[in-house]
Amino acid sequence: MFISVPASTHPYDCCVIGSGPAGITLALELAGANRTVLMFETGAARDVREDMPGAVGFGHLDVDHWNRHSIRVLGGTSRVWSGRCLTLMERDFDNPATGVAWPIARADLVPYYRRAAGVVERDPSIVDAERPWCPGFVLRPFSQRAPTRFGLKYFDALERSSKVHVVLGCSVVGLDANASRTVVETANCFHHPTGRMHRLDVGPRSRIVVAGGGLGNAQLLLQPRSDGAVPVGNESGLVGRFLMEHPHFHGVAELVVDEAHDSNELVLAANDEYATRYGLLGSTVICERPTTHHPLADHLAREHGRPFHHYTCAMMSEMLPSAGNRVFLTGERDAAGFYRPGVRCVFGARDLVNVETTLRLLGESLIASGKGRVRIVNDRLYRRAGGGGHIMGTTRMGHDGSTSVVDRHCRVHGYRNLFVAGSSVFPTGGYANPTLTILALALRLADRLVAEQS
Structure with a gap:
């Protein structure tokens, strides 16, 4: 159901920040497992919020490119998604040419790829759509059909759900942790219709999932703290770095x-x-x-x-991951006090x-x-190289907390209750459109959260 303002306490099993494909898929999966979810969306149900400053672009892709692919509305970037679906290939998870390996294999995602196909109204056979064509090359057709607009397709399911509470027009602009920086305790939320800030206390069993897209995830986890301490989730200093696109x-x-x-x-x-x-x-x-x-x-x-x-x-x-390609914060703030992001993306x-x-x-x-x-x-x-609006890598996944932001379960290193969903966790991008992999990872994360709270 849709609610106007969140309560000051957090009796929910999970708080999901963002209502794009990852956020909605995760929320409805958790609800189906009898878990309660509070979901935040900066935009409205139908109208895109355009009164907040977008990203500043440097490099091969300009300001308009980044802002076309960072949409503040229920359903997020599915509003502008082309509808193409394809899985990553086996080698994408451990390609020596990239110098980076995923902490999971394609086999770990195959069952979730099949489930993800149903989320976007495709046949599960698209997971295996590959056949030889000439020596060294295969035919790997995209699954192309009318795109699933998540805010429209799943609006009724969200509205009817007693387990999912959706707050529209509300931005989470900061997270605070306990003294040992192992548990997120509060989320600071700006309610745009009233212009008021709310402080949400997170319960000891609750999980926080940042699902605001490749730019939004980094933007939130980079927000400076009033006490000057390292932002929650950026203990590695790698949040925002290793940004990738698909040239x-x-x-x-x-x-x-x-x-x-x-x-x-x-x-x-x-x-x-x-x-x-x-x-x-x-x-x-x-x-x-x-x-x-x-x-x-x-x-x-x-x-x-x-x-x-x-x-x-x-x-x-594919674009090689490079620490110099990144999301960073500019000195400009919006009405909520949220720092405007800048993006540097240079093809090598x-x-x-x-x-x-x-x-x-x-x-x-x-x-x-x-x-x-x-x-x-x-x-x-x-x-004449351009981009596809596939923003990846800014909170990348890995075994080592010194070289990555989240672990193989998308949990932020060092935290018990902080997770990230979306293409920002991709260590490498392959060439496939990321939507199906985003959904597969969201479904896998949902299973993990349910198991942890059982």
Whole structure:
């Protein structure tokens, strides 16, 4: 149900900060296990809150990019999600080319990937959608359909639930811990409609889950304390660092295949063995039927045209984690006293060369197998890189509290009751759209919290 203002005490089993895909999925899973949840959302149920300053951008991606993908509304960034779903590959969890390994394996997420498919109204078979195409490369199609807008799809479930209480127009702007910094004891909340600050006392059995997105999670855990102490959750000093995006490249190559295809789109990726042999980062080549830029003509060609040989290629690729790419706080505050975030995101030479190498290897494989050829368009590859709004890595997961923010269970190192949900926990990004992995991790976290409180 929706409530206006939280009580000063916290009788809930879990407090979820953020109502995006991770937050809503987690809250409803906990409610289904008879747990009580208090969920905070800065925005409204339908209208995006736009009266708060957005992020300042430095590097390859500008201010507009970051603010388009940090949405303050019930459902969060699902409001602008394209609807593409794909799992990470096996190698993404321990790719020597990145120098970073996840503390979990793909096998740990497979059952949750299948459950996550249902959350976004997809068939669980998308988890295994992969087949060989040419030597070293596989077809890995995206599951593409109308995107699930979480604030709309799950509004009725939230409204009817007696276990989930949702507070709209309310921002958590700070967390306070006990003297030993092992338990979060209070959350400071700003209620936008009244302009009042509320101090929420957290019960000894309660869990706090920060689920405000790749920018929002870092922004909250970086907020300075009035006593000058290190912000709660940033004892490692790594909150905000290792930010990653998925560099996007459009029209970077042309694919010509000798055998005509009926498919309007071929989505290719190097298989695990090939990628390991050549030290590749994750990337996908998205080969699309050329467009006439005339909607009716394109529709008729798709529905009634003959098989064809030519495709235009775009790419979505992995970005190496680097401590210099990060979320940080500027000196500007909003009405709630929340410091405005800045974002530095610079694509490295290795990120760009990896895309060229992948295209070159694909071309060599096609020629060797007699299937076709690739022509690389160099100026579009090196001068026109964009991003996908996939903000990852800012509270990354790992075994060691000196090199990561959360452990394999998404618990902040050193704390008993503080957790993080979302793509901010990804140690590496692979190339797949992150939504399905975000949901799988949220479902896995829900199971963990239920087990801990049983």
